[in-house]
Amino acid sequence: MDVMVTEEEDDCPELVPIDAPPARPAEQIPVTIITGYLGAGKTTLLNYILTEQHNKRIAVILNEFGEGSALEKSLAVSQAGELYEEWLELRNGCLCCSVKDNGLKAIENLMEKKGKFDYILLETTGLADPGAVASMFWVDAELGSDIYLDGIVTVVDAKYGLQQLTEEKTDGLVNEAARQIAVADLTIINKTDLVNEEELARIREAVRSVNGLVKIVESQKSRVNLSEVLDLHSFDSKDGANLAEKLQLVKDTRPHLDKSILTVTFEVAGDLSEDALNVFIQDLLWEKMFKNKEGQPMTVIRLKGIVSFAGKAHQVMLQGVHELYDLNETPQLWGENPRINRLVFIGRNLDKNILQEQFISTVVEGAQGN
Ligand SMILES: Nc1nc2c(ncn2[C@@H]2O[C@H](COP(=O)(O)OP(=O)(O)OP(=O)(O)O)[C@@H](O)[C@H]2O)c(=O)[nH]1
Numbered sequence: 001m002d003v004m005v006t007e008e009e010d011d012c013p014e015l016v017p018i019d020a021p022p023a024r025p026a027e028q029i030p031v032t033i034i035t036g037y038l039g040a041g042k043t044t045l046l047n048y049i050l051t052e053q054h055n056k057r058i059a060v061i062l063n064e065f066g067e068g069s070a071l072e073k074s075l076a077v078s079q080a081g082e083l084y085e086e087w088l089e090l091r092n093g094c095l096c097c098s099v100k101d102n103g104l105k106a107i108e109n110l111m112e113k114k115g116k117f118d119y120i121l122l123e124t125t126g127l128a129d130p131g132a133v134a135s136m137f138w139v140d141a142e143l144g145s146d147i148y149l150d151g152i153v154t155v156v157d158a159k160y161g162l163q164q165l166t167e168e169k170t171d172g173l174v175n176e177a178a179r180q181i182a183v184a185d186l187t188i189i190n191k192t193d194l195v196n197e198e199e200l201a202r203i204r205e206a207v208r209s210v211n212g213l214v215k216i217v218e219s220q221k222s223r224v225n226l227s228e229v230l231d232l233h234s235f236d237s238k239d240g241a242n243l244a245e246k247l248q249l250v251k252d253t254r255p256h257l258d259k260s261i262l263t264v265t266f267e268v269a270g271d272l273s274e275d276a277l278n279v280f281i282q283d284l285l286w287e288k289m290f291k292n293k294e295g296q297p298m299t300v301i302r303l304k305g306i307v308s309f310a311g312k313a314h315q316v317m318l319q320g321v322h323e324l325y326d327l328n329e330t331p332q333l334w335g336e337n338p339r340i341n342r343l344v345f346i347g348r349n350l351d352k353n354i355l356q357e358q359f360i361s362t363v364v365e366g367a368q369g370n
């Protein structure tokens with residue numbers, strides 16, 4: 001990877017033992033992960049963001065690790081403007097050196113040296129699993145980091161996106177392009193100049209079929225309204241009201257492509273048992289205990305919900321990325337009666353009826369079997 005500031009920094013950041021987490025600073029710096037398949041337009045987007053008018057000091061990190069030839073790839077982002085003078089160029093590979101903490105240490109070291117940035121953009125490699133990158137920020141947030149994950153933006157190639165999405169993987173692995181869309185908070189369908197209306201509609205539909213929750217915008221040369229990309233607060237429990245509204249609009253998606261990732265959503269009235277919900281989620285995410293009718297294990301890549309616990313006046317937000325999940329009380333009070341729990345699951349081999357029945361019988365208080 002490269003982090004940029006003018007001076008050279010060769011050392012990989014050191015691992016620091018975590019015993020006493022520092023007090024959470026008043027102001028945390030948002031990180032936006034920019035992902036997307038090879039050549040979709042990620043770097044073009046970074047360039048665009050850097051050169052657009054904004055009053056932010058932005059640090060860009062290229063996570064090119066693992067791409068071999070990319071190791072010596074110099075930074076492709078704009079040379080113009082004064083932004084550069086603040087940047088430090090870390091040696092390639094540092095972000096991903098080995099363990100998760102390394103990447104964060106690199107950023108934290110950078111901030112220590114150069115003062116705070118207002119914003120951090122992280123471009124992953126085209127083949128990266130952004131969920132893994134996202135979880136690293138998430139874990140760190142709980143350790144009192146200076147930075148927080150604002151959102152995951154996935155750039156999709158309007159021309160080749162469909163082909164990339166349908167590519168069959170051996171070993172039944174989930175294809176990277178689909179994975180990247182599954183975890184996205186925003187998808188930018190880029191290079192619309194290369195397709196006609198019909199092709200555009202097809203790729204839009206394919207994106208939607210994977211992720212029923214994601215916001216979709218279209219662009220040429222990755223030119224998008226910055227307010228649609230930055231400060232999404234996608235994981236922020238303060239935005240609970242917003243999420244509750246959004247979840248109401250989510251619909252189940254149909255598997256567009258064979259064995260593809262899809263979205264299922266359901267609503268259930270009543271209060272949940274917090275313990276039972278934890279068990280349910282862990283069985284689902286960690287133990288992969290739930291199977292579809294064909295006996296294949298359900299795999300969840302992204303999870304969101306607004307849930308109600310008995311005796312709690314506030315709505316609780318559920319967020320999950322891969323195997324990590326989080327339950328956080330939101331400032332939002334329950335208004336409706338009965339309270340309606342809303343859950344959205346994005347993943348593979350998901351069977352809505354089986355999930356919902358399991359949820360109702362084990363998690364909803366006062367339901368059968370509980
Ligand atoms: N025709 C067309 N070309 C585009 C558009 N956006 C980007 N490109 C070109 O597509 C190529 C790849 O763009 P990049 O921004 O480097 O893509 P990337 O996702 O960063 O690529 P990798 O980091 O290699 O995965 C470049 O040659 C861009 O100039 C667009 O809207 N239309």
Ligand SMILES: [Zn+2]
Pocket residue numbers: 042043044123
């Ligand atoms: Zn790039």
